[in-house]
Amino acid sequence: xxxxxxxxxxxxxxxxxxxxxxxxxxxxxxxxxxxxxxxxxxxxxxxxxxxxxxxxxxxxxxxxxxxxxxxxxxxxxxxxxxxxxxxxxxxxxxxxxxxxxxxxxxxxxxxxxxx
Amino acid sequence: xxxxxxxxxxxxxxxxxxxxxxxxxxxxxxxxxxxxxxxxxxxxxxxxxxxxxxxxxxxxxxxxxxxxxxxxxxxxxxxxxxxxxxxxxxxxxxxxxxxxxxxxxxxxxxxxxx
Numbered sequence: 001x002x003x004x005x006x007x008x009x010x011x012x013x014x015x016x017x018x019x020x021x022x023x024x025x026x027x028x029x030x031x032x033x034x035x036x037x038x039x040x041x042x043x044x045x046x047x048x049x050x051x052x053x054x055x056x057x058x059x060x061x062x063x064x065x066x067x068x069x070x071x072x073x074x075x076x077x078x079x080x081x082x083x084x085x086x087x088x089x090x091x092x093x094x095x096x097x098x099x100x101x102x103x104x105x106x107x108x109x110x111x112x113x114x115x
Numbered sequence: 116x117x118x119x120x121x122x123x124x125x126x127x128x129x130x131x132x133x134x135x136x137x138x139x140x141x142x143x144x145x146x147x148x149x150x151x152x153x154x155x156x157x158x159x160x161x162x163x164x165x166x167x168x169x170x171x172x173x174x175x176x177x178x179x180x181x182x183x184x185x186x187x188x189x190x191x192x193x194x195x196x197x198x199x200x201x202x203x204x205x206x207x208x209x210x211x212x213x214x215x216x217x218x219x220x221x222x223x224x225x226x227x228x229x
Contacts, residue, residue, distance in 0.1 A: 004157075037220075043203060045158075045220035091157050101209040101218045102148060102171050105157035 002027045004094050006106035013082045014114050020067075021077045021109045023092030029053075031097040034068065034075045039089040039108075048090070051075065053097075079111075087113045118142060119208050121221035128196050128228050136191040136224045140208030146170070147189040148218065149181060152203040164189055165211050193226075201228045 004025045013019035025034070036048040051059045051068050058066050063083075067076045079086055092106040118141035128134050140147050146165045150158035160173040164183035178194040187208070193200055203225050207218040 006157075042222065043205075043225075044222045045205065045207070047217055047219075050217065100146060100163060100165065100170060100211055101207070102160050102163055102173075103150075103158070103207075103218065104160065105150075107157045108155075 002029075002094055002096070002104045004092050004104050004106035006092055006109050008109045009107075010110045010112065012112045012114060013079070015082055015084060017082055018078060018080045019082055019111065021079075021090055021092075021111065023075045023077070023106055025073050025075065025092070025094050025104075025106075027073070027094065027096070029096040032099075033095050033097070034066075035093040035095075035103070036064070036066070036075075036077045037091045037093060037105075038086075039091060041088075045091070049077065082113050084113050084115060087111055119206065119219050119221040121204075121206055121224050123224060124222065125225045126227070128226065130196055130198060130228055132196050133192065133194045134196060134226060136193075136204050136206075136226070138189045138191070138206035138208075138221055140187045140189065140206075141219050144208035144210050144219070145187050146209045146211045147183055147187065148207045148209070149189070149191045150205040150207065151175070151200075152205060152223070153199075154202070158205055161191070196228045198228050201226060 034051045093103045120139045148163040149161040152158040162172040163170045182190045203223045209218045
């Protein structure tokens with residue numbers, strides 16, 4: 001069974017600084033997707049960034065980038081120039097390519113942004 | 116806004132009762148997945164529906180059941196409610212068959228069992 005682990009229950013960052021959230025996963029599949037989702041107090045899960053396992057290049061979306069280490073099964077999220085609106089719960093998630101978007105989530109990291 | 120809507124937003128039920136939660140998927144999406152998110156935890160996959168058939172199921176008992184309709188909207192039914200069923204229930208819609216895949220989530224239904 002696949003598992004996703006986020007070892008940081010809470011993280012704090014100063015506004016405009018950079019923060020990195022950690023995620024490790026376990027799978028026997030060779031082709032899969034990894035995601036970072038943001039969940040603000042409004043509760044709606046918002047996709048932040050997506051990585052396809054067969055792509056060696058790390059995904060980037062504006063201020064958000066990932067460090068994908070396939071051999072180590074590690075998938076960290078870096079947020080640059082942190083903004084107050086980045087404060088939220090962040091969840092790392094996994095799905096196998098043939099799993100039809102059935103997501104396995106980690107336990108989440110609460111990110112606080114200090115002004 | 117993702118175009119995925121869930122109703123109701125909040126619900127209070129008594130232990131032993133039955134509940135039905137509803138999800139309207141994003142236009143063009145043919146797959147709906149349901150997740151249970153207990154307080155302070157990550158979402159747990161309940162099941163997925165594709166073309167009105169259950170397409171996969173997580174580790175949830177049979178009293179959790181669902182339906183998908185021809186317009187791809189979906190229902191989650193929970194019988195014999197237990198206190199531990201108190202959680203945020205999220206639905207997500209996606210398009211099966213596309214390699215570049217993304218799930219769009221609704222805002223969830225907060226269920227409290229007393």
